[in-house]
Amino acid sequence: MSKKLKALSILLFVAAVLATPLLAQGTVEPGPARTSLFKMSLIVGGAIITLSVAAGAFCQAKAISSACEGISRNPGGAPHIRFLLIFGLVLIETLVIYALLITIIILMVKWGTYA
Numbered sequence: 001m002s003k004k005l006k007a008l009s010i011l012l013f014v015a016a017v018l019a020t021p022l023l024a025q026g027t028v029e030p031g032p033a034r035t036s037l038f039k040m041s042l043i044v045g046g047a048i049i050t051l052s053v054a055a056g057a058f059c060q061a062k063a064i065s066s067a068c069e070g071i072s073r074n075p076g077g078a079p080h081i082r083f084l085l086i087f088g089l090v091l092i093e094t095l096v097i098y099a100l101l102i103t104i105i106i107l108m109v110k111w112g113t114y115a
Contacts, residue, residue: 019043045103052099059092 067085
């Protein structure tokens with residue numbers, strides 16, 4: 001079994017285990033449509049931030065690794081490589097912050113109240 005397939009299967013198992021309390025709950029006061037939409041917004045918000053943080057961490061690790069390798073091969077180009085590394089890390093981190101903002105917006109919307 002490859003490492004990627006193993007990691008994906010572990011991720012799916014953890015997601016299934018963490019989703020079981022949501023599936024076990026029944027509907028209460030607000031109504032079935034609003035409760036279902038709220039549960040779905042929680043799942044989508046969690047999925048967005050989880051995937052963006054995982055992708056951001058992977059990309060940052062790959063960028064740092066490549067920059068270190070580039071600097072070790074060409075020490076004269078270290079200032080340029082360092083600048084591009086920091087610029088790339090800023091862009092990657094900005095993407096994760098945007099995903100956090102989208103998640104907060106999804107979770108804070110008052111579902112079912114249309115003005």
